[in-house]
Every structure is written in C-alpha cells, then in structure tokens.
Amino acid sequence: DVKVTQSSRYLVKRTGEKVFLECVQDMDHENMFWYRQDPGLGLRLIYFSYDVKMKEKGDIPEGYSVSREKKERFSLILESASTNQTSMYLCAIGTSDFSGANVLTFGAGSRLTVL
C-alpha cells in the first residue's frame, strides 16, 4: 500500500514565522496535493504538483508556496505565518488504476496553530 507521511502532526508557531510542512511518499507517484481543512469549508486545494520542479496553484494559493525538488517530497511553505492560517493541512497523492479511476491517498494531517 502507498504510504504518505507528513512530518509534523501538531505545530504551534508565532505570527510572522516561516513554516515548513513536509510530505513524503514511499512510491514513485507524480501527482501530489496540498489542502487545508476548516470547519464548514471542506477541503480546499492550495497547490499541487504533477512532477519534479513542477507546481500549479490551486484554489487558495495566497500566502503559501511549495517546493518539489525530489519526486517523493512535496513541501508546503508559509513564508510569514498569520493567524488565519491556523488550520489542518493535508497532503495527498493521486494514483490511477487500470480503469482510469483516480484515487487519493492522504497523509495523517498536520494541525497548525498560529498565535
């Protein structure tokens, strides 16, 4: 089975700090995604990547950047954390089966609190 590991389960940071959230997969999958999840708002796509050094903006990229220097690692960066970025952050990879269906495998999530 595919495994998606997020580096930190719980983080507490101060306003203005730089925050790195790392996501690592153990297989050779191209498609990786970062979301945030907030009550009443569902999952919202921040950034995604279809290959090394490739990145695309999702629905809410403002205040975030990403890095994908190696295929197995997709990092989400908050250059200057703000209190409205307090949220649960979820990383996922997308895998296709023989029928063309596309299944997402999520990490356990990183709950970030910005004070």
Next chain:
Amino acid sequence: DAKTTQPTSMDCAEGRAANLPCNHSTISGNEYVYWYRQIHSQGPQYIIHGLKNNETNEMASLIITEDRKSSTLILPHATLRDTAVYYCIVCGFDAGKSTFGDGTTLTVKP
C-alpha cells in the same frame, strides 16, 4: 466536477447495516463516484469507487442507480470504529481537484 448532496448526519446501531445516500444528478459520463471517510483528526481514507456497476470490497458496497444520478454506500455490519465523516465525491480524471464538502457524519451507537 459534478456537485454532490449528502445528508448532514445519520445514526446507525452497531451490527446493523449503514446505508449512506448521495445525490449527484449532474454527473457526466466519464465521472466516477468515490467514497472516502475521515475519522476525527486523521486524513481522509479511500473506501470504494465505481463508474456504472455496483462494487464491493472488504470495506463496503457501492450501489449506483441505473441513471447514475445517485448512489448508496453500504457498510454491512457497522461497528463503533465506523463512526466518521463520509464523503461522496464525483470527479473525472484529476481526483486531486475534487470538492470535499461537509459529508455525512455517521454515528454508530452501541
């Protein structure tokens, strides 16, 4: 991607079948129906998916109506550990851009 509608919450007695409905009346021909669940403070977990035919795996069964405008996820013998939020997603090629709304909160009671 097509929009889905699910009930906000449902209860189920332990050991009984849990039937979770989903409406997706605007589904297009190449879109699959996927179900995920999210147990508190964890990432969503894939359960099952289907295109036209009913599907079954070790976790659940998926019943899709003939017109594909609705589907039902069936957990045949619900346990307390099945208490979670269940998401019905409809999407085409790129699942990563799927819309996860509020889902159905299923509470399995002893």
